[in-house]
Amino acid sequence: MISQSALLKVMSDAARKAARGLNRDFGELAELQVARKAPADFVSAADLKAEQTLFEALEKARPGYSFLGEERGLIEGTDKTHTWIVDPLDGTTNFLHAIPHFAINIALQREGAVVAAVTYNPITNELFWAEKGKGCYVNDKRLRVAARTRLDEAVIATGIPFLGHGQHARFLKELHQISQRVAGVRRFGSAALDLAYVAAGRFDGYWERDLKPWDMAAGALLVTEAGGKVTDADGGEDMLTQGAICAGNLDIHPLLLERLKAAQ
Secondary structure: OOOOOHHHHHHHHHHHHHHHHHHHHHHHHHHHHHOOOOHHHHHHHHHHHHHHHHHHHHHHHOOOEEEEEOOOEEEOOOEEEEEEEEEEEEOHHHHHOOOOOOEEEEEEEEOOEEEEEEEEEOOOOEEEEEEOOOOEEEOOEEOOOOOOOOHHHOEEEEOOOOOOOOOHHHHHHHHHHHHOOOOEEEOOOOHHHHHHHHHOOOOOEEEEOOOOHHHHHHHHHHHHHOOOEEEOOOOOOOHHHHOOEEEEOOOHHHHHHHHHHHOO
């Protein structure tokens, strides 16, 4: 059995604690939809409850750390060198439609660099985790990115802009450049799990724009620690600020960047 560090145990325990509430709420969705209540409001409440659980658990374990969450924004702590970056429910639309593909995302940023990550799908009980310099795991299994080297053998994940979100025309140009050269393109609806799946070798690469730091911070470390490469969509290192990401193994990543550049 692989043993987690004290830090990773804190993060994993917090994720599992928040997951208990999400699992209960997930089971209520079918009844809510049939009853034509307000499922969107219900999901917002589920988000808030999960983030509150995470905030309390992480604050208790590491008092004074700052906290950047999707729901409450930035809460500055007394320790300015450490910041939790948290998405309590990545894949909210999947959750809303009772699709069992969503995740809790927790990353720890130390002096500007992400040093630990947890991505947890409560439905499959897959907990992806990594610590800088120590490798990437799902539960107790070591992960490596896929070994494929050619785009025509690769399955690539992405996110598609939706109502009021993103630049549709640019996405269609990028999709045109990539889809005709790869074995398949997948859109599963959770950036956190897309990145975890790249780390696990299930996807060969992934790109997406118009993301937030809490969508990417944990997954970027997972991919890097699994032997992959992560940059912003232009090949730079500023993905958390720019809000765009490109990930893959060392062969597929530069080929994806070439296609994205050709779409401009």
